[in-house]
Amino acid sequence: MFRVRIDESFEDEADAKTLFDFASKMRAKASNINEGKDNEEIGFVERHECKHNEGFSCPPEIFVKVEVERKIRVIK
Numbered sequence: 725m726f727r728v729r730i731d732e733s734f735e736d737e738a739d740a741k742t743l744f745d746f747a748s749k750m751r752a753k754a755s756n757i758n759e760g761k762d763n764e765e766i767g768f769v770e771r772h773e774c775k776h777n778e779g780f781s782c783p784p785e786i787f788v789k790v791e792v793e794r795k796i797r798v799i800k
């Protein structure tokens with residue numbers, strides 16, 4: 725098994741969407757680790773409007789998160 729973790733910030737929302745959309749497509753080939761067990765790790769891709777550069781935390785309601793289980797949770 726091989727693992728990829730990406731956490732990048734972009735000034736341009738379109739650039740963030742490009743990486744998010746590519747990673748979201750790749751989730752179709754990705755696996756979860758120890759699924760259904762106490763130590764399961766569900767793969768995910770998430771995108772949000774980040775406020776850390778303004779000194780604020782990021783409100784959870786603006787998250788877009790796609791899990792490897794193909795559940796798509798959009799809270800906006």
Ligand SMILES: [Zn+2]
Pocket residue numbers: 772773774775776781782
């Ligand atoms: Zn943030």
